[in-house]
Amino acid sequence: MYKQRGVLVVFSGPSGCGKGTVLKRVMEKNENIFLSVSATTRAPRNEDTDGVTYHFITQEQFQKLIAEDGMLEYAEYCGNYYGTPRKAVLDRLEAGYDVVLEIEVQGALQVKKKFPEAVMIFLLPPSIEELARRLTDRRTEDDGTIRKRMKTAISEMQQAPQYDYMLINDSIEETAQRFAAIISAERSKASRMKERIGEVLYDA
Amino acid sequence: MYKQRGVLVVFSGPSGCGKGTVLKRVMEKNENIFLSVSATTRAPRNEDTDGVTYHFITQEQFQKLIAEDGMLEYAEYCGNYYGTPRKAVLDRLEAGYDVVLEIEVQGALQVKKKFPEAVMIFLLPPSIEELARRLTDRRTEDDGTIRKRMKTAISEMQQAPQYDYMLINDSIEETAQRFAAIISAERSKASRMKERIGEVLYDA
Numbered sequence: 001m002y003k004q005r006g007v008l009v010v011f012s013g014p015s016g017c018g019k020g021t022v023l024k025r026v027m028e029k030n031e032n033i034f035l036s037v038s039a040t041t042r043a044p045r046n047e048d049t050d051g052v053t054y055h056f057i058t059q060e061q062f063q064k065l066i067a068e069d070g071m072l073e074y075a076e077y078c079g080n081y082y083g084t085p086r087k088a089v090l091d092r093l094e095a096g097y098d099v100v101l102e103i104e105v106q107g108a109l110q111v112k113k114k115f116p117e118a119v120m121i122f123l124l125p126p127s128i129e130e131l132a133r134r135l136t137d138r139r140t141e142d143d144g145t146i147r148k149r150m151k152t153a154i155s156e157m158q159q160a161p162q163y164d165y166m167l168i169n170d171s172i173e174e175t176a177q178r179f180a181a182i183i184s185a186e187r188s189k190a191s192r193m194k195e196r197i198g199e200v201l202y203d204a
Numbered sequence: 205m206y207k208q209r210g211v212l213v214v215f216s217g218p219s220g221c222g223k224g225t226v227l228k229r230v231m232e233k234n235e236n237i238f239l240s241v242s243a244t245t246r247a248p249r250n251e252d253t254d255g256v257t258y259h260f261i262t263q264e265q266f267q268k269l270i271a272e273d274g275m276l277e278y279a280e281y282c283g284n285y286y287g288t289p290r291k292a293v294l295d296r297l298e299a300g301y302d303v304v305l306e307i308e309v310q311g312a313l314q315v316k317k318k319f320p321e322a323v324m325i326f327l328l329p330p331s332i333e334e335l336a337r338r339l340t341d342r343r344t345e346d347d348g349t350i351r352k353r354m355k356t357a358i359s360e361m362q363q364a365p366q367y368d369y370m371l372i373n374d375s376i377e378e379t380a381q382r383f384a385a386i387i388s389a390e391r392s393k394a395s396r397m398k399e400r401i402g403e404v405l406y407d408a
Binding site: 121122124125126127128154157158160161162163164165166167168177178180181182184185186188189190193194196197199200201 | 325326328329330331332358361362364365366367368369370371372381382384385386388389390391392393394397398400401403404405
């Protein structure tokens with residue numbers, strides 16, 4: 001029987017909107033979903049585990065991957081590279097698993113260009129006030145820094161209409177359900193079902 | 205707060221593939237979904253209840269609705285008209301309910317033309333043999349009639365790629381879940397969320 005290819009999901013949203021918590025809940029309830037681990041050239045910190053928080057690779061290895069078109073997307077921040085190695089993602093998809101990339105808007109748009117069937121989901125906070133509250137609660141930064149974070153968050157959120165789907169994170173449980181529903185629906189798309197219908201129609 | 209408009213679902217599939225059973229299960233679990241009741245000019249039969257199996261109307265009333273563009277789709281079979289009155293459907297959608305039209309392929313394509321945001325779902329049997337078995341089991345017709353029904357079913361199924369989604373009815377429970385997931389995902393589409401994001405971004 002034909003094994004359906006997995007769905008590649010690109011998941012973005014401003015800092016503080018709850019992406020990590022939603023993903024954790026989605027993955028607890030769906031064993032078929034993998035979270036892609038980014039590669040980076042930055043030095044590991046105490047909280048890091050190689051292969052879990054990031055794949056830590058050298059500048060040379062990273063450059064080689066870029067040159068071989070081995071990165072689905074990448075960016076440079078403060079002199080360090082961050083990116084999504086293509087092979088690990090494509091292997092999982094071929095094996096029928098759904099793969100989630102939790103990445104920034106710029107990287108997300110790179111992926112969509114290279115991989116048009118990627119499903120783009122943007123997570124929004126329930127309101128601007130709620131986002132401000134979450135950023136204030138969890139940070140020890142001064143007001144100026146929080147204002148700057150809010151400005152960044154708002155400009156990121158203005159990119160949301162470029163995504164295929166938007167989720168408003170008013171409840172983790174419901175947002176996780178809607179996230180899983182998107183993957184299920186995408187798997188039922190006629191464009192992804194063509195081989196299955198061939199099987200049904202021509203198996204006689 | 206902005207109340208999101210409902211999703212219009214057009215649901216088709218060959219006779220014997222289990223559309224009715226799937227819909228029944230979907231509606232048991234989702235109170236927000238309404239099944240549209242078609243109008244017809246044919247005479248009621250014993251098993252009919254006006255407003256439940258069909259809205260029974262006169263030839264004149266039906267012609268008037270067509271003339272006023274009051275039908276989302278219609279067709280004539282054996283001298284009788286069958287169609288979907290537009291107003292009842294649009295009123296429900298405006299009120300935020302999802303509405304399902306269980307109609308034939310030709311009518312479905314008419315709806316898509318008038319209402320491009322309609323979500324088209326095609327239900328397939330798990331295999332041609334299974335469909336043949338279901339048609340044979342429940343019918344008392346002779347082999348020739350069953351062969352004719354199978355031929356019709358196969359030609360209908362060849363229209364499935366014109367739909368947005370395809371579901372293979374291998375299990376009623378899973379098919380009903382996938383059906384509900386499609387509605388959930390459609391409600392999260394960026395195109396349907398624009399007003400909500402306006403609310404989030406500009407409520408401050």
